[in-house]
Amino acid sequence: MDTxxxxxxxxxTNADAAEGEGEEDELEVLVESWDADGRALVLVPEEGRLVPATDRPGFLRVERYEVPQVRGVLPGGNWRLRKKDGPKFGHQVVAFLVYDGYVRPVSALPSANRRWRTNTETHHLFQAD
Incomplete structure (x- = not known):
């Protein structure tokens, strides 16, 4: 577990995002390190090296993200999760991650950057019959 x-x-900026297609207009890249001048360094996989984020095309900003700590895990029971505009049947919730003050249903692995993308505005939690 990452501590x-x-x-x-x-x-x-996400140059590949098609307007009106629901894709995000921003790309999020993990800051791997900091240089001696305090600049954020990101990995450029094609080049196999770390470079200052400010030197990359389309740079917007650097933000701090505090990783929430899981305090416990509960079984998913008979719960299902679906996108509000998605199919009616949804996905089986296999577990609920318990954090300080909230729980998060788990029906799939997180995105590549390890941040969950579900929220109450985009998803609906319901009990299966």
């Missing part, structure tokens, strides 16, 4: 409580992300 680092604070992470930083660099945000860039």
């Amino acid at each position: 680092q409580r604070v992470r930083y992300y660099a945000y860039f």
